[in-house]
Amino acid sequence: MKPNWLLIRLILVQVFIHACMTGMRMAAPLLALRQGHSAAAVGVLMSLFALTLVFLSLPAGRFADRNTLRRPVGIAILCAASGTSLAVFWPVFPVLCVSALLAGGSAGSALIALQRHVGRMATNQTERRQVFSWLAIGPSISNFIGPFAAGIVIDTAGFRAAFALMAAFPLISWWLVRGAPEQAQPEPPDDNGRRRSWDLLAEPKLRRLLLINWILASCWDVHTFVVPLIGHERGLSASVIGLILGAFAVAATAIRGVLPLVAERVEEWAVIFGAMLMTATLLFVYPTLLSALTMGTCSVLLGFSLGVVQPMVMSTLHQITPEHRHGEALGLRMMSINASSVLMPLLFGSAGAVVGVKAVFWAVGSTVGMGARLAWGMRPRRPPET
Structure with missing residues (x-):
């Protein structure tokens, strides 16, 4: 399209x-x-x-x-x-x-x-x-x-x-x-007014998808919060640290511009699974890098891996939730992301002061790596051959 x-x-x-x-x-x-x-x-x-x-x-x-x-x-x-x-x-x-x-x-x-x-x-x-x-x-x-x-x-x-x-x-x-045209509203089922937003979480795939989304949203937070600390440790100037963070944002934008061109040849679960493995690897490598050039390169690759996730999450969410409850499902996703944005910097700051910023990167990388099993579980089940 x-x-x-x-x-x-x-x-x-x-x-x-x-x-x-x-x-x-x-x-x-x-x-x-x-x-x-x-x-x-x-x-x-x-x-x-x-x-x-x-x-x-x-x-x-x-x-x-x-x-x-x-x-x-x-x-x-x-x-x-x-x-x-x-x-x-x-x-x-x-x-x-x-x-x-x-x-x-x-x-x-x-x-x-x-x-x-x-x-x-x-x-x-x-x-x-x-x-x-x-x-x-x-x-x-x-x-x-x-x-x-x-x-x-x-x-x-x-x-x-x-x-x-x-x-x-x-x-x-x-x-x-x-002037945007409105859409016809889907007819909700008669549930006698007993519908609750948390009922959506009874769907295992939605629970798995929201957990994946939260894990990867934490990666955005840890990159934004911890890279300035690592840059300061390396003696990098504020402009260089800003350039590293800017390279991440540009890469995430660029890869989203490419996704529509290859949408016919990708599946959501496969993209998310590959992105999580790549993100976990990069988070382990990132804190060991010493120069601005290598940090910038890793930042670009991390932008690529995290940038592809949101469109795939949104597409999957619309497939696995009822049409008349898409807004609620989007609200659940938005709530989890913003709760992460409020709490994660506080957690990262406290953990960094105790165990160091390298350990924060490695802990988040381990979480993403283990969470890749969730993405693998999102793949469609094919019927057995007879």
């Missing part, structure tokens, strides 16, 4: 509302530091961008199941724009915390509705892999646009102007999504 105009529009919707969040995630902590707040306070502020979705993801998923696309995305856009606008008029720490909660929760809620809609646009497994590969490029673009635009405006016009620009980004998303 080639990226038609509707799919491009939906990717851009995601880009601009997510860029609002990523720009705020850079600008708000920077303003707090300049106002004299402690590093601990800034850490709390940063965690608020992910904390909302730990509690909001499941309700957002169920709301998307009931209301298709424009209404959930429209409410998310309204919350993102209004929450960010508060920081324009009252750029003080308590208001920045409110803005962080609203921006983070809105970006995740809109993403759940968009993922649900895009997944139902596909007519077969190959198209589903393709559309999720295209959609996965969006966050990589917004991770660049948001902080870069915010930084330029802060240096030229100040923090208020930067917050105003971030508040304008969701309005662009609304202009793009307001």
Whole structure:
């Protein structure tokens, strides 16, 4: 499935509302530091961008199941724009915390509705892999646009102007999504109102998939958190460490651009299984590397291996969950990822202080290696020959 105009529009919707969040995630902590707040306070502020979705993801998923696309995305856009606008008029720490909660929760809620809609646009497994590969490029673009635009405006016009620009980004998303066609809602079975989101976990494949997703999300967190520590130990400059992390992001984006071209010749379980084995190997090797060049090379390879996973996870999730509960399943996935983003840096920091950063890499690598058996168990069962 080639990226038609509707799919491009939906990717851009995601880009601009997510860029609002990523720009705020850079600008708000920077303003707090300049106002004299402690590093601990800034850490709390940063965690608020992910904390909302730990509690909001499941309700957002169920709301998307009931209301298709424009209404959930429209409410998310309204919350993102209004929450960010508060920081324009009252750029003080308590208001920045409110803005962080609203921006983070809105970006995740809109993403759940968009993922649900895009997944139902596909007519077969190959198209589903393709559309999720295209959609996965969006966050990589917004991770660049948001902080870069915010930084330029802060240096030229100040923090208020930067917050105003971030508040304008969701309005662009609304202009793009307001004309998008809605889809027919699948008819849910009559369950007398007894349906609960946790009932989805009765499906063994979904439990296995969410565990795989959580393990690999931890790899993103450990790379982002620990590489600066290793770089500091090696005596690398801040710009070189940033380049290593940037190479990881570019590689993850590039491989997602390639996936739609090979979607017909790959199966989800095989891609995930191979990516987990490759990731485990790279995590064992990474902390033994001494030069910036070798660390950068390993970072690129790790970006390739982790970048292919999300589209395959999303495609599999849509195959193994009921059509009328796709939003809930996406909410469960989003909740686990954001819980990881809140808790894992704290765990990595404590473990690194006790056993060293090398051991953190090796522990996560061992977990990924052992978790590859979960991906192997996702392969389809072929009937025995007679």
